[in-house]
Amino acid sequence: MEIMSPRSFEPGIAQEADLEAIYESVFPAVARFVSKRNGSLEDAKDVFHDALVIFYEKGNAKDFRINTSAEAYLLGIARHLWFMKFRKDSKEHHRPLEANDEYIAPEQEVDINTFRLLDLVMATGKKCMDLLHAFYYRKLPAEKLSKDLGYRSIRSATVRKYKCMEKIRNKVIKESLSYADFLD
Amino acid sequence: MRTSLTDIQQTEKYIKGEMSAGDALVFEARLITSPLLRTNMFFQQKCYALLQLYNRKKIKEAAETVHNRLFTDPGKADFQQCINQLFNK
Secondary structure (H helix, E strand, C coil): CCCCCCCCCCCCHHHHHHHHHHHHHHHHHHHHHHHHCCCCHHHHHHHHHHHHHHHHHHHHCCCCCCCCCHHHHHHHHHHHHHHHHCCCCCCCCCCCCCHHHHHCCCCCCCCHHHHHHHHHHHHHHHHHHHHHHHHHHCCCCHHHHHHHCCCCCHHHHHHHHHHHHHHHHHHHHHHHHHCHHHHC | CCHHHHHHHHHHHHHCCCCCHHHHHHHHHHHHHCHHHHHHHHHHHHHHHHHHHHHHHHHHHHHHHHHHHHHHCHHHHHHHHHHHHHHCC
């Protein structure tokens, strides 16, 4: 089955249908790879879900292009993540990187404080976070996006976007002053 | 748009590399002279990190939903059998 190149991720039923097609197409190969290396189903699921995150994040980047099929690319990321994750235990840790590894940026580490901060911001700012998420992660022309979000013009949607950014930023500042750890 | 929002817009353009060289130079000069702008830029960058994390959470939640559906839907018995036999050796 041919799956599409990674696009920005938009939560919703349509996106889940895409995801299901990707799952059925690629997960068996990831599971086979992981099982051959004595990994569990849970391990296969973990690396596959992390690979999906990278796949969609890459799809969101402006200058992203792949020179292989999306299936092969996704499987390549999952294999790479497996080697990264189990490098210490694996006998294969001297294995040279795959040819397409050059396209894979290591996933940025997210520290525990950022998770805590997100929970605090979401408690009062979910509406703004959803609006900002739509702006930064939905690849739609400004006019269509503004209309979808219920604004009469691009300008009023843009003003709302920056007001939301201000609100979230001020919340982050407030929480950071309460918890010095967030300033790291 | 009020000044504080214009600053947020300018900061975004600067962070994302969408400013012309001339405008970036002017903005950098403002950063040197305005501690408030520097502080706000630091926290605006945190906001982008939070949004990225939020996006990851959304992707993982959707992946979890799809995973659970594929492993419980009787219509996907072939898929389930194909995967389960790999791990039940």
